[in-house]
Amino acid sequence: MDLDEVRPGEHIVCKIDKIYPYGVTVTLEEYPGLAGFVPLSQIANRWIKNIRNFVRPGQIKVGVVLSINRERKQIDVSFSRMNTINERKKMISWRETKRSQQLLSVLAKDMKKEQDEIWNDLVPKILEKYNSVTEAFKVMLEFGKDGVKEIPEQYREALYKVVSRSMTITKKEIIENVELRITTGAGLIEIKKLFKEMPENKGVEQKISYLGGGKYQLKFVSNGYKTIEKHIKNVNDYLIAKVGKNGDLNIKRRE
CATH class of the missing domain: 2.40.50.140 (Nucleic acid-binding proteins)
Structure with missing residues (x-):
């Protein structure tokens, strides 16, 4: 240097x-x-x-x-x-950079390429959008091998395998409490059908629990809040459209 x-x-x-x-x-x-x-x-x-x-x-x-x-x-x-705050920030950044270098070194070995070639092909493109290489890796881990468009296509599958076996993300969850009553037809049967046909997302685990008295709990779990929020919007739009004037619907997010 x-x-x-x-x-x-x-x-x-x-x-x-x-x-x-x-x-x-x-x-x-x-x-x-x-x-x-x-x-x-x-x-x-x-x-x-x-x-x-x-x-x-x-x-x-x-x-x-x-x-x-x-x-x-x-x-x-x-x-x-x-000062303590800046020291902590720098240490986190340094450790993340070291970790990213290690992962790119593994990628270079897996793809039988020079590490400098991998670095020059990936890092400048990633940093055009993301604050760090680690941030991009976390996005890839959450959204899949095509989640970071800045990564050239020829590297995506191999890099995703490296990231998946080397990094973990703490699961995030959001819970909604739903009060639901169908006033037309066979109410309970309609409600069961409603939840059975509820939109799904392969990146989001969802669980429906009956709490009694027309109250239900919807739990959504995924790697990131953005993924959950997008899915919840689809679910809520679906419930609102399906219930409509045929019943009463109240959705509250649990804090």
Whole structure:
């Protein structure tokens, strides 16, 4: 990596290398081959009696680039100027980037291609729409191999297999309580038929429970809220159209 790629003020992930009484040397995890130095005065926002009470070899921390001395090839970094919120955001972003790189490495191996070729073919296109590669992978996991149109078609099936076996998404659920009464014909039979013919979505699990007194619970479960919301709209439109003037319908979402 070149020093020109590093910018003053940038938040960077550092790994503690050597500890001295006057500061610590660090490796820059996002810039292979580059190292930095954190002066004692930039370790913490309070008086330091023993520097080893604040850092330890191998520890991962987020710092702010203070200055870059290109003649000496030295990057000065501060830990004390990094607040907790920004540190957490940076760590999450860094871990997601590492994970994405690992998955693309697996994809390259599966497709017998060079990793740089995979990266150049996929990442620029993905980042035109998504904030991160991981975000695009999550969308693909939710909507299937064709869920991310920015990914060239020749990669979709193989990438979807890699993502599916390597990533998981916490299931989301939405519950609606439905009060339903049919005033024409054989009411109960009509209600059973109504629910039996209710729209389905292969990406959404749905369960209907009878609560008694003309009340029903509809539970919808999927990988993402957008998928559920779209399906619920179809279900509610269907119920409203079918019940119409033939009965009473009240739909409430459970908070």
